[in-house]
Amino acid sequence: MxxxxxxxxxxxxxxxxxxxxxxxxxxxxxxxxxxxxxxxxxxxxxxxxxxxxxxxxxxxxxxxxxxxxxxxxxxxxxxxxxxxxxxxxxxxxxxxxxxxxxxxxxxxxxxxxxxxxxxxxxxxxxxxxxxxxxxLISHPEFFLHGSPADLLHNPEDFFKPPIVINESEDPQESAIFVHGKDPYxxxxxxxxxxxxxxxxxxxxxxxxxxxxxxxxxxxxxxxxxxxxxxxxxxxxxxxxxxxxxxxxxxxxxxxxxxxxxxxxxxxxxxxxxxxxxxxxxxxxxxxxxxxxxxxxxxxxxxxxxxxxxxxxxxxxxxxxxxxxxxxxxxxxxxxxxxxxxxxxxxxxxxxxxxxxxxxxxxxxxxxxxxxxxxxxxxxxxxxxxxxxxxxxxxxxxFKDAKNGKSQSQSESISWAFNTEIPEPLIGYMWYDQKECEYFIVNFSSVPQNLTSLSLNFQKNGIQVKFDTISKINWQSLTNSSRRSSFLIEQDITERALEFNPWEVLLLKFHYC
Incomplete structure (x- = not known):
């Protein structure tokens, strides 16, 4: 599960x-x-x-x-x-x-x-x-109660139930109930x-x-x-x-x-x-x-x-x-x-x-x-x-050690939010020991260009070395016709990405 x-x-x-x-x-x-x-x-x-x-x-x-x-x-x-x-x-x-x-x-x-x-x-x-x-009959102690005066002055919040209350109960204490509410x-x-x-x-x-x-x-x-x-x-x-x-x-x-x-x-x-x-x-x-x-x-x-x-x-x-x-x-x-x-x-x-x-x-x-x-x-x-x-x-x-999985499984997949990516883009990633899924969201109604692709994050406390990455596959999660890949032949920060309005791109790559 x-x-x-x-x-x-x-x-x-x-x-x-x-x-x-x-x-x-x-x-x-x-x-x-x-x-x-x-x-x-x-x-x-x-x-x-x-x-x-x-x-x-x-x-x-x-x-x-x-x-x-x-x-x-x-x-x-x-x-x-x-x-x-x-x-x-x-x-x-x-x-x-x-x-x-x-x-x-x-x-x-x-x-x-x-x-x-x-x-x-x-x-x-x-x-x-x-x-x-x-x-309301069998367990009036489960409820909040008011007084006859409360009912008289605030009938929208207090009520007598449409069922008969046990006559042995004190009517001052048990016969007036309160309607449920959100205080706002x-x-x-x-x-x-x-x-x-x-x-x-x-x-x-x-x-x-x-x-x-x-x-x-x-x-x-x-x-x-x-x-x-x-x-x-x-x-x-x-x-x-x-x-x-x-x-x-x-x-x-x-x-x-x-x-x-x-x-x-x-x-x-x-x-x-x-x-x-x-x-x-x-x-x-x-x-x-x-x-x-x-x-x-x-x-x-x-x-x-x-x-x-x-x-x-x-x-x-x-x-x-x-x-x-x-x-x-x-x-x-x-x-x-x-x-x-x-x-x-x-x-x-x-x-x-x-x-x-x-x-x-x-x-x-x-x-x-x-x-x-x-x-x-x-x-x-x-x-x-x-x-x-x-x-x-x-x-x-992702599996949690608290739910019966081993600690190594729990730690094998991590999540990180990228604070360096510029607005109105939102970037975050899931990654394990070999693979990364990097989500970039254009949260705006106008096209965006990302000219500096920052991939700084740590894998289980160890900085990932991107010179081990040879290829990045990307696809649009909001427009299935947009997908491609690019080879890493030079500094990754020089790679630009274009975003349509409200588009989410997923970049997937492996490293060793």
Whole structure:
């Protein structure tokens, strides 16, 4: 298994809606291993997004929410209320939604993926849960609570659940709940806020994860930074109560990894908190900082970001779209999308690819909807991704000693960022004891010439002697018709390279 996962996010409900309409199957377990292989063959880790049981209350709220209805109509020109199935992030329970098949289905498709030597990850939504979840009755101690006065003065943030609370409980303490929220946005009114400082809730999440680890290989943790002591206290003030002895994620991740050491924890995280969550135990964290800088064409910002330490870079998740963001074609346009995709795919860290990205889709689908809009295949984009995925890069041969590989294997491949290359070019390289892959990106909309080709780097602490290099092969990763080579007959610094707008060149050479 690669040390740097190639993750495919599948919005499972609309994908299965399309698949079963065409193939006449009514459960994920009836999908053949051949069909799964065809769908996932470019990836080693599959994120089945949105498979947990949806909430009927969340569905009803979405049916009358003005902002969501506008989004639904924009995404689906022929939108009908029946298309709403509720949010996958306001779940009724951590059981498979019946739409996907019986409860045993997850075990069976997990076995299929493992036959294909692929990992499977699912959602963990630790900050909040649907307002009709049974925990509100059986375990009110898992949640934050308010008072009748809070409900009276702030009905957008506080609520009485649409289910009957145990009459033996003090209504002042247990009957008023709080909606989940991001402190910078209005409350999610289909959710109830869970309490990161509740020891009982932590034990429950650990139990759920240990059970899931029997079948799946990891979780993508929704809005993970909201559970940190600092953010939770800042968001909820006096409602939060007193923090426990250890951070939420330190407790949860260490407990699960004690029994399942290779179980993956991937954090959706914003606000430049990636390093903080890496230190709390996450294997990989969203690289939202790079995504934002790619959008705003901040070459100096991108370059500065890529000079960070290996320990930080190697635990980031690079992406150019996901279910929360606009489609890459909408955000970047066709040519620039190839450039940023190549960067995301070849930088250190995990790579996250969103289903439809490789098809050149333009429409972001709200997660509450059950079907994709019709979009034509973009042949140019599809061919670009096939070319990119079919190449063998040193990055994906890197193995980490921590994951059971020998130290010599771990050290045989290195990565370096070239700080000497002039803006708006970005240069970085992967190399081992014999071979180097040197990526040079023209991150601009105008042609560029590189008149001095600097290849200064060290291989395992030893300066590479370029008089041993006789030939450099180069190819464009964004324009498959551009490729060539040149012999090293004189000082390499005199060799010039020309770049088209938004072009990525890969130089490959061997040395001894």
């Amino acid at each position: 690669r040390n740097f996962p190639r993750i495919l996010e599948i919005n499972t409900w609309p994908w299965f809606h399309s698949f079963r309409r065409n193939r006449q199957v009514n459960s994920l377990e009836h999908i053949s291993i051949t069909d799964w292989q065809e769908l996932t063959h470019n990836f080693d880790t599959i994120w089945l997004m949105g498979i947990w049981q949806r909430s009927e209350t969340s569905k009803r709220i979405a049916q009358t929410h003005p902002g969501l209805l506008r989004d639904f109509q924009q995404a689906l020109p022929d939108f009908q209320p029946v298309d709403i199935v509720g949010s996958p992030y306001a779940i009724k329970s951590y059981t498979l939604d019946p739409f996907f098949g019986p409860p045993s289905t997850l075990e069976k498709i997990s076995q299929t993926f493992h036959q294909l030597e692929k990992k499977i990850i699912v959602d963990l939504i630790p900050n909040h849960i649907a307002i009709d979840n049974d925990w 946005f209005p409350s999610w009114t289909d959710t109830a806020q869970l309490n990161a400082f509740s020891a009982q809730y932590r034990r429950e999440i650990i139990s759920i994860l240990n059970e899931l680890a029997q079948w799946v290989d990891g979780v993508r943790c929704d809005m993970a930074m909201l559970l940190t002591d600092r953010i939770f206290k800042e968001t909820w003030k006096n409602l939060a109560g007193k923090p426990l002895e250890r951070e939420f994620w330190v407790d949860v991740i260490s407990a699960v990894k004690e029994r399942h050491p290779h179980f993956l924890f991937i954090a959706e995280v914003y606000w430049d908190m990636e390093w903080e969550l890496q230190q709390q135990g996450f294997d990989f964290c969203y690289d939202k900082r790079l995504y934002d800088r790619l959008i705003h064409a901040s070459v100096d910002g991108i370059r500065a970001h890529l000079t960070a330490s290996w320990d930080y870079q190697s635990k980031l998740v690079r992406f150019i779209e996901n279910h929360d963001e606009n489609r890459a074609q909408k955000t970047f346009g066709e040519e620039k999308s190839k450039t940023v995709a190549t960067l995301a795919f070849t930088l250190p860290g995990a790579y996250l690819h969103h289903y439809g990205e490789q098809l050149g889709w333009n429409i972001r689908l709200p997660v509450q909807l059950s079907r994709f809009p019709f979009e034509k295949l973009n042949q140019n984009i599809n061919q670009f991704y096939q070319n990119l995925f079919n190449k063998t890069f040193l990055k994906y041969q």
